[in-house]
Amino acid sequence: MANHTHVVLHVDKALAESLPTTEVLRRYLKLHKGSLLTQKYVAGDRLTAGELVTFDETVEQYRKRLYDISWFMRETNEYIAREANKEDGCTGRFWEGRFKSQALLDESALIACMVYVDLNPIRAKVEKTPETSKHTSIKKRVHAIKNNQVQPKNLMPFVGNFKQNMPKGIVYSLEDYCELVQTTGRCILNDKVGNIDNCQSTILDRLGLNSAQWLTLTTEFEKHFYCAAGAELMMNVFKRHTHHQRIRGMGKAKVLLKRA
Template sequence: MARPRSTLVSVEDTPFYHCTSRCVRKSWLTGVDKYTGQSYEHRRDWVESRLLELASVFAIDVSAYAVMSNHLHLVLRVDIFEANSWTDREVVEHWHQLFKGTDITQKFTKGEVIESVEVSSLKHSIAQYRGRLSDISWFMRALNEPIARMANKEDNCTGRFWEGRFKSQALLGEAAVLACMAYVDLNPVRAKMADNLEQSDHTSIQLRIKSALNGEQPSTLLPFVGNERKDMPKGLMFSAKDYLQLVDDTGRVIRNDKRGAISATSLKVLQRLNIPQANWIKLTSGFSRLFKGPVGTLEELDAYCEHLERKRRQGAANCRRWLDSA
């Protein structure tokens, strides 16, 4: 039985979550249908464009993504602090980029006089919007629903486009986050849809590589900010160069038709994560098969389950085997 989303999200334990949406019946509704030959590849661009647009509206950062032929992988970071730092006007302006709001919120953004009897309703709406703008369920709703409507209109049909419920799992430590990001970024290479990372269309790794060629990082993705230090900016505490090297090395190893090995630079990253090379290859090859629930060390898993009052530690055996076995 599916759990309520509120019993899966604990920002006290982690802001990072791996989310997956699949097309109904695993049909190739965003790729090339193997049976009819019909191409829907252009819809992958729809998804990617919408995703990056939402990253600028919500207090949710995109760390990694891969838009595949019949499913979508995301690694998201919820930023409660950003949502709480917005002024009331900023909250409403963000919300109105996606939704109409109410007559009162429209008056508020236009600077019109708010009657005393409307103040309570306005405050309620602002509080509601602030919560929704840092809510993964609302993020996925704002992503998936417009794509479904566009696809149904194109196909001149009605009905579901995505499966009814997206899947999400908590990533409880930096080892789980980085392994999941690499797993997501390597999707096209593993599926042999691309020969290398540069050719992995509609992925975050391709976007990061393009920006890296100009000595930059993508403004639409959560950046890599290096090692922990004073006045630490928001981001992933690794070097962007090291991450790109690690994912490239890993992709060469997991492709049976390519020779490759983990470089000394990448081995240092794995040592910092306390993950043996063999475990890393297993994690980045089959993350979704290995873990159906929260992912982290047993200590991290215990804290997460305690906060959410969950008696059963789902996936504890694989967490121990692949993340606690160093």
């Protein structure tokens, strides 16, 4: 959007922890100079025993940053701020405040949040169709489908219905998701309440959500959830895990993310 961004992230901590040292450095040093010791290592120079201790500590710090959302947003926002300041011919602070993140605790919350983000330009009435909405994942996905191209590698793939030996990805059909976004977008654009095209989407049927629940989620997601979103059971698990006394949105979780 013109003044803010929405990003749905998959944090793959297990992958980051399994990466060899050379791969951690390859990824991290794409954006940073690194320390003198990491530069020395990459250049192929031998490190002393004392240097190796400090080097290993540095690599582990870089490794943790690879799956740290705060670091990801820092890198993204800094780049955008620099480009914006360059265009405006000014310096200084670009973003008003720190980003806000929400944990998506189950499939319903994940899909609802994805559609909410993909339809942001439609709700703001700056675009009329998802496939023309700039800077959205749905535009990239639809473009790839129409041109018989593979899906963009920087987007989490849809891997179809659940089966044994599932590859990593979103357990739904890409075509079903695109159809759901398109139909929901038409409902939002035309202020159309009630059934989504008078039929139940395949994804909604699997999630057990009715049209009324769905339209509320995809138009008011941020309004109802703060630090986490998911069904009541998952919200309670998250609350215990994070040692919160209460979590905003628990009431809406009971209503909006319960099976119809």
